[in-house]
Amino acid sequence: MADEVILLDYWPSMFGMGTTKIALAEKGVAYEYKETDPRAKTSSLIETNPIHKKIPVLIHKGKQICEPLIQLEYIDEVWSDTYPILPSDPYQKAQARFWGAFIDKKFYDPSWKVWGTTGEEQVTAKKELLEHFKTLETELGDKTYYGGDVFGFVDIALMGYYSWFKAIEKFGEFSIEAEFPKLTQWTKRCLERESVVMSIADSDKIVEYAYVLRRKLRAE
Amino acid sequence: MADEVILLDYWPSMFGMGTTKIALAEKGVAYEYKETDPRAKTSSLIETNPIHKKIPVLIHKGKQICEPLIQLEYIDEVWSDTYPILPSDPYQKAQARFWGAFIDKKFYDPSWKVWGTTGEEQVTAKKELLEHFKTLETELGDKTYYGGDVFGFVDIALMGYYSWFKAIEKFGEFSIEAEFPKLTQWTKRCLERESVVMSIADSDKIVEYAYVLRRKLRAE
Known part of the structure; x- marks a missing residue:
């Protein structure tokens, strides 16, 4: 062991x-x-x-x-002797934890409702999710990564969710790139990292998977 | 400043x-x-x-x-040079974070439903809350505090919620002491700490406050 x-x-x-x-x-x-x-x-x-x-x-x-x-x-x-994920400053660390938790708490529920439900429930979920995207984009501002020049905690939290973007756009009938250009550029920069490319699922496969799961949910 | x-x-x-x-x-x-x-x-x-x-x-x-x-x-x-709140070992720290988050995420929603709702909604919330109490009590086992002999992160998270116990018992019509003796002994040990006594609200005042809020919620 x-x-x-x-x-x-x-x-x-x-x-x-x-x-x-x-x-x-x-x-x-x-x-x-x-x-x-x-x-x-x-x-x-x-x-x-x-x-x-x-x-x-x-x-x-x-x-x-x-x-x-x-x-x-x-x-x-x-593994503290290699690439640091969290900043060392307590305030910066608290901020990273706050925005990591924001993604963790706020994105999941409206996201699955965008691809998993219909009608008013879906419309409400889409509205809510777009607001969260806007909040996160505003918080990023003009920085390269969440923490500035360094890829870290919040970027990782966001990219752990990224593969679902395409499915959410498809079922929610909107374009993240058109509505959130800074968020899009942010994810593009993160996608340049090898750690991200080798870790996340294929967006097209997620779309197929969402179709299957949606049918299953409706049958239940 | x-x-x-x-x-x-x-x-x-x-x-x-x-x-x-x-x-x-x-x-x-x-x-x-x-x-x-x-x-x-x-x-x-x-x-x-x-x-x-x-x-x-x-x-x-x-x-x-x-x-x-x-x-x-x-x-x-x-303020790292005084009383440590989190253990230094990464695994113990992860466990403390897990159970702190458990209290933070799981207790709030069923708790306010126990005093703020009626009928089936209240019954379901009570059942859910009792399950969470049971889970936490089982996790504590025979330890003095969550982390063993040292008062810390999880104990603080629990005691931040403690003043609502009496209101929850009153509206949920059950006794925490009768159903969860270990949890009760745990909170009693925590109540011996000056930091706790000087920080938490009076349970009777919380009961009064819950009555007021309940009437307000029903009127809305």
Whole structure:
């Protein structure tokens, strides 16, 4: 076991997908990847994350760490001698945590409603999501990355969600690029990083997956 | 301005109330307290927390830090030479963050529904809240405090919510002490700390406040 790192994750997961993988890639940490469908509630997921039964689950030296943003902090602390994910200044750190949590808390619910529902529920969710995009874009301003010139915590949180952009645009019938040019340029800059490219899912496959899931949701 | 610390908070707030005040007390940090009713959405709240417009807001050296758990981390980092709030081991720290977030995310919604709603909505909320209490009690096990012998992050998060226990018992018609003896003993041990006693609101006043708010909610 020793220093072994295992990641239980699911390729199209809206949050698991990128966040933790990008952080491990930035740190150059090798790990074993175990594809784990959270809808199947496999025994490995129940054993390793009995409280939320959610992916991603990071297992290091036989101990599990749950929740993507908590995993980012853990990874940053354990592999502290390589690429820093959080800034060292307490105030900058608090701000990064605030905006990471903003993405984590605010994006998920309206996003799945944009592709998973119809009618008024979808319209309300789209409106809400666009407001959150606007808030985040305004906060970014003219910076290269969230923290300035350095790719870090908030950028990773955002890119962990990026693969769903195309599906959200398709079902929500709007263009992120047209409505949020700065947000778009931001994600484009992040997409230049190898850690991101190697960690996130293919947007077209996510669109296909969203179609399947949408049909399933409607049948239920 | 210099090293000035200001706390915008509201005495009966379910989360603001205790958490940040307990942490500042443990660290021995003097601060100016400004009573701020979040329902009034005062201009000071809009200026200092424009995103969530929620209390508590911690202002240090003219810069605001929002969200109670992020404030705890900030306080622990800035005043690092006194009482440590988070453990130093990355795994223990991740666990403390997980359970702090569990209290922060899971308790609020069912709690206000227990005193603020009736009928099936209240019954469902009560059932949910009791499950969360059970989960937290099981996680505590036979330890003195969440982290073992040391009062810290998770204990502070719990005690920031404690003043609402009596109101929840009253409207939910159950006894926390009878159903969760270990949780009760845990809060009693925490109540022995001066930082807690001087920071949390009076439970009877919270019951009165819940009555008023309940009438208001029904009238709306």
